[in-house]
Amino acid sequence: MTTHPERIVVVGASLAGLAAAHALCERGYAGRLTLVGAEPHRPYDRPPLSKQVLRGLYSADTTLPCRPDLRAEFRLGQPATRLDLSGRVVECEDGSRLPYDRLLIATGTRARxxxxxxxxxxxxxxxxxxxxxxxxxxxxxxxxxxxxxxxxxxxxxxxxxxxxxxxxxxxxxxxxxxxxxxxxxxxxxxxxxxxxxxxxxxxxxxxxxxxxxxxxxxxxxxxxxxxxxxxxxxxxxxxxGTLRNVEWLDGSGLEADAGGLRCDAFCRALLHDGRVAEGVFCAGDVARWPNPHDDDALVAVEHWGNARAQAETAAANMLAGDASAMRRHDHLPDFWSQQFGLTIKLVGLTEGADALAVVHGSFEERRLVAAFGKAGRTVAAAAIDSARWLPAYKAAIRERAPFPPIENAVDQPRIRVQEP
Structure with missing residues (x-):
């Protein structure tokens, strides 16, 4: 793999694509950088669309801020249609061909x-x-x-x-x-x-x-x-639900299906036979990656925080040169939602959880923190209007702490473990 790439193409001009571009800029990348977007809009923030935008509090123009020193070409409204791995070329709907030394695939999802x-x-x-x-x-x-x-x-x-x-x-x-x-x-x-x-x-x-x-x-x-x-x-x-935007990768040799584009712990895209696709990385909602907080079980998440963190990791690894200098994607999935006057925050993933314990507050108060256990280990925590304690449980999940992880804390009720 070329140590100093001269041409980087990012397919997907949304949060992950822009975060990767900013990370490349911060790391001193001075080569040609092209962002390809299917939509005609500059990268924008999606979370407000179902809340403030629909209420009329914001306009639909939730464009994300762009670094003033970012030297990138935005090719918007021209989706990628084909990837030629052997030729290292991305083909677009208008017939243009974009050669690359490194490629980041961050095409995200669309509504089902x-x-x-x-x-x-x-x-x-x-x-x-x-x-x-x-x-x-x-x-x-x-x-x-x-x-x-x-x-x-x-x-x-x-x-x-x-x-x-x-x-x-x-x-x-x-x-x-x-x-x-x-x-x-x-x-x-x-x-x-x-x-x-x-x-x-x-x-x-x-x-x-x-x-x-x-x-x-x-x-x-x-x-x-x-x-x-x-x-x-x-x-x-x-x-x-959503559909992952992988159809344009049909015939490319990459392992991509309805579950997403498979990548390794370093955000490198994988071929059907499990080998690394030279110079190709992926990030964001389209990626299916090994979750280190669940014994490397493959996961694809549609979370704002993961899209940004994974893009930044991919950008660092695109410039690393070889695997010995790369870093693992180690983001602990997190998510938040506001609805009916409540703020809901979640860290970790609850899939497969076999136990739940309310560790602060109560269901009756509708103000609580609940921890989720799986095979005796803490794997997730959710807060409803009570996020103050959540960082402690985030640390417990990272440390693979036993379930429940924290006892005898201030304002903690008598813990009763139950089914989730």
Whole structure:
């Protein structure tokens, strides 16, 4: 691998791509730097889109600050369409070819579309992932729709439901599972957020799915649930997950599928046979990487903090020259959400957790810190309006502390271990 790259191409002009560019600049990289973006916008911040932007508190222009000394070419609105590994060239939709010495793939994700294309095409049916989505949905919410129907039991669905209630718009939230937010927070905490949503006026319907939509003159008019219930609505938001943007890598030889682009602990992209792809790195939501805090189990996360940290690690390793000088990506996943007047923060990953303990506060107060255990070890912690203690549990997770990790602390209740 070339010790001093002269041409670096970053495919993906969002948070991870810009963070990598800034890190390269900070490390003195003076060669040619090109950022390729599928969207026409400069890199922007996504978290405000489902909150402040929809409320009308911010415009949809949440452009991220750019270093004044960053010498980079932005090729926006021209998505990459093909990667030629042997020729070290990225091909773009306009036919241009971008040679590289190092390549960073940070193409992120897109909203999973509603599965029925005819229904998805009805006016009043939305997804929410990018800036344009937020502009369209925000404009529609300002018309005060008769009722918003949200489909999906994840954080985006709940954040949009919270925004609708803040705007005094009736909202029905359809969740396929028996408990909302269980994948991220576990059934106990997910159930608590569901209770709060109902108290704030959300018509929360669990184990509910749409059988079909009804349209009138090309506009959404109603949805029919699988139990036969008909709900009149002129606004539906499908918050049913994301798809990783890896299709352009088909035929490249990289190990990329619906789960993301596989990389090693140093953010180097891997080939189908497990070998390192020379000069190719990945970062952000598209990456599937070995999590050192879970015995190197492969994980792909869509978290702001990970996108930035992984991009900075990849940038450092792109300039390192050889593996002996590279550093591992060691970010502990973290996440936060604001909804229904609550601030929810999570460190670590709850997947596979077999035990939960409320270690500060209580469910009754709705102000608490809960630790998650897995095979006797602390693997995650969540705070609801009580983030003061969270750094201590973050350290415990990193140290692979036994579960529960901290006892006899100030304002700690009698710890009772239970199922998550």
């Amino acid at each position: 579309p509603w599965p029925n294309p005819e229904e998805a095409a009805l006016a009043g049916v939305f997804t929410l992932r990018d800036r344009d989505d937020a502009e369209r949905l925000g404009a529609h919410l300002r018309t005060k729709p008769q009722r918003v129907v949200l489909v999906g039991g994840g954080f985006i669905g709940f954040e949009v439901a919270s925004t609708c209630r803040d705007l005094d718009i009736p909202v029905t939230l359809l969740v396929r599972d028996a408990v909302p937010l269980a994948a991220a927070l576990g059934p106990r905490l997910g159930g608590l957020i569901g209770e709060v949503a109902r108290e704030k006026g959300v018509d929360l319907r669990l184990e509910s799915e749409i059988e079909r939509m009804e349209g009138a003159a090309g506009n959404l008019a109603a949805v029919i649930l699988k139990d036969g219930t008909r709900i009149e609505t002129d606004c539906l938001v499908a918050a049913i």
